[in-house]
Amino acid sequence: MTTWLCKACGTQYPETDEPPGSCPICDDPRQYVPYDEGQVWLDWESHLGAHEADIRDDHGILGIGCAPSFAIGQRALFVKSSAGNVLWDCIPYLDDAIVRRIRDEGGLAAIAISHPHYYSAMVEWAHTFGCPVHLHQAERKWVARSDPLVRFWDGERLELGGGLTLIRCGGHYEGGQVLHWRERRALLSGDIVQVIPDRRFVSFMFSYPNLIPVPAGTVRRLDAALEPFAFDAIYGAWWGRVIESGGSAVVRRSADRYVRAVTDGLPS
Ligand SMILES: [Zn+2]
Numbered sequence: 425m426t427t428w429l430c431k432a433c434g435t436q437y438p439e440t441d442e443p444p445g446s447c448p449i450c451d452d453p454r455q456y457v458p459y460d461e462g463q464v465w466l467d468w469e470s471h472l473g474a475h476e477a478d479i480r481d482d483h484g485i486l487g488i489g490c491a492p493s494f495a496i497g498q499r500a501l502f503v504k505s506s507a508g509n510v511l512w513d514c515i516p517y518l519d520d521a522i523v524r525r526i527r528d529e530g531g532l533a534a535i536a537i538s539h540p541h542y543y544s545a546m547v548e549w550a551h552t553f554g555c556p557v558h559l560h561q562a563e564r565k566w567v568a569r570s571d572p573l574v575r576f577w578d579g580e581r582l583e584l585g586g587g588l589t590l591i592r593c594g595g596h597y598e599g600g601q602v603l604h605w606r607e608r609r610a611l612l613s614g615d616i617v618q619v620i621p622d623r624r625f626v627s628f629m630f631s632y633p634n635l636i637p638v639p640a641g642t643v644r645r646l647d648a649a650l651e652p653f654a655f656d657a658i659y660g661a662w663w664g665r666v667i668e669s670g671g672s673a674v675v676r677r678s679a680d681r682y683v684r685a686v687t688d689g690l691p692s
């Protein structure tokens with residue numbers, strides 16, 4: 425028996441002899457089953473043997489990923505807080521080098537994940553560090569591997585202590601959440617608020633690979649949910665996808681540009 429990983433999205437499924445029949449996360453219109461190889465499953469042990477930890481600074485926050493890049497390729501962020509350290513987002517990989525480094529940094533009090541594409545190996549991480557995972561109630565059905573450490577919150581905000589606030593934004597997923605880090609004036613956004621290549625704007629999509637936008641009203645609500653929070657930096661989902669300054673204004677002007685593009689016409 426082993427746990428199984430979906431090769432395309434990196435979601436870990438419960439321990440079974442045979443791999444699952446399908447991956448609901450990849451079958452969903454926000455993701456895809458790859459055209460060339462179809463649905464592929466990897467057992468956890470072989471997967472670990474084919475990768476190594478990638479632990480390094482990303483614009484002032486410790487990032488944790490694996491190399492070579494796997495599945496969607498996101499990196500997690502290690503958030504140091506007076507109320508206990510938080511892992512923001514999660515990855516489909518965990519080895520001794522990562523465990524040692526996180527223990528050296530003081531361990532984890534909690535894990536919080538923006539949306540189901542990054543739930544990945546969250547239960548593996550929660551068991552290793554003995555900490556809860558905070559997900560939004562609206563995405564409960566996407567949890568592929570249930571566990572008592574996976575907790576669901578309802579509503580618009582959840583205070584984690586130490587100036588860390590989970591904000592439910594919606595958009596890409598109805599229960600899509602971001603993490604505001606008051607002390608650092610930073611927004612950790614996964615791909616709920618997507619940092620785009622020029623680092624001057626962000627965007628918001630229902631599906632990034634399938635190019636399906638969200639309605640204008642959804643972006644307005646997302647913008648309003650973030651309006652009370654001041655932040656300079658925006659940390660997106662991948663290595664280096666970081667806006668260093670002016671973050672609040674970037675979200676505002678990006679929401680305006682988006683709404684104009686899908687209502688009045690294309691941006692100039
Ligand atoms: Zn999948």
Ligand SMILES: [Zn+2]
Nearest residue numbers: 539541596615
């Ligand atoms: Zn996503």
